Amino acid sequence: MAREERNMIGFTVALISEFASRYGVETRQAYAYMKRYKGLEHLRQHYAVLHTQSFADTVETMAQVCANNGGGLR
16 A cells, blocks of 8 residues: 555544544544545545645545535534
């Protein structure tokens, strides 16, 4: 596995954990929500930019992406 892939996986795991904490849901629920409402797809497409932002900003971005795609967490 390439270094970039390992970094992306580590970042994704940490982001899902932060998202779960922020919205008071289980980590599994946060993962399922972000997957269902295209947050993880957005993360894959825009990782180069998102990983340079703070976790707080990235969590907010993920919440907005998911909301734009039908998600209801606020």
